[in-house]
Amino acid sequence: MIVAEAKSDGSVDLFAVRSILFLPASNPRAIAKAREAGADLVVLDLEDAVKREDKAEARDAAVAAAETPWPMPLVIRINGAGSEWHSLDLDAVAGSSADVVVVPRAISAHLVSDVARTVGKPVLAMIETAAGVLAAADIAQACAGLIAGTNDLRADLRLPLGATREPISASLQMIVLAARAAGVAAFDGVFNGLDDPDGFLAEAEDGRRLGFDGKSLIHPNQIEPCHRAFAPSASEVERAKALVEAFHGGAERYGNEMIERMHIEAAERILVRANKGER
Structure with a gap:
């Protein structure tokens, strides 16, 4: 079930997003499949996934794809500032029907603000470098959400190939x-193993424990386990309902523990996400 829907004002509820499927905008077959794959957001990529000689074709394809209805919000990832395609991407995306724009390798709030102002759409900023991590607090103030670019981050930190998540x-x-x-959404990076469902699920569950709202994906077969990992369990939902029903305000005893308003707010968030996932 799709949970990422447009609000009454036409904006996207990014806090409802569990899965963000990235695919090359230069691959029409992948675009066609993505429409029915069931991801919460689909990102048509103009950056890393597209060869230099295919950049213009990919840009045109992404804009054309955005003109037809999608069952989920459609996102375009532009090429980064300083690249020869950046300004062309900005102009194209500004005139497109894409719902959201992804900015790669964000290192400053100023850069992100400029993109948002130019395209007139919500922006998700990818944190992919040491500089981006150190500026993340400022960048988050200028956008609608952050995405961890874990592969580029590992490279920028000069970690050994195949490094685990522990160093990052x-x-x-x-x-x-x-x-x-x-007060914006946060999304975990990609898992590179295409034939390792157990490894993907473990990493997605770790991302939820860290506090991420959802995860970036590189293949449709990662969507279902991603949704499973970021959905509240039956026991979480049952406990959340019990907490909300038992609370009367202030600090009070519930079973063998003390609960306060903060616990109820967390319980209410669990119930909201559970209800959206059941649609």
Whole structure:
């Protein structure tokens, strides 16, 4: 079921997003499949996934795809500032029907603000470098959400090939902290193993424990386990309902623990996400 829907004002409820499926805008077959794949957001990529010689074709294809109805919000990732395609992408996306724009390798709030102002659409900023992590708090104030670009981040930190998440755990937590302080959504990075469903599920569950709202995906077969990982469990929902029903205000005893308003707010968020996932 799709949970990422347009609000009454036409904007996208990013806090309802669990899965963000990235695919090359230069691949018409992948675009066609993505329409029915069931991801909460689909990102047509003009950047890393597209060869230099295919950039113009991919840009045209992304704009054309956005003109037809999609069952989920459609997003376009532009090429980064400083690239020869950046201004062309901005002009094209500004005139398109895409719902959201992704800015790669964000390193400053100023850069992100400029993109948002030019395209007139919500912006998701990818934090993919050491500089981006250190500026994440400011960047989050200028956008609608942050995405951890874990592959580029590993490379920028000069980690060994195949490095686990442990060396970037502090960076991931800083991204979540920045997003929460700014009141915007936060999304975990991609899992590279295409034939490792258990590994993907474990990483997605770890992302939820870190506080991410959802996760970036590189293949449709990752959508279902992603939704499972970011959905409240039956026991979480049952406990959340019990807390809300038992609370009368202030600090009070519930079973063998003390509960306060903060616990009820967390319980209410669980119930909201559970209700959206059941549609």
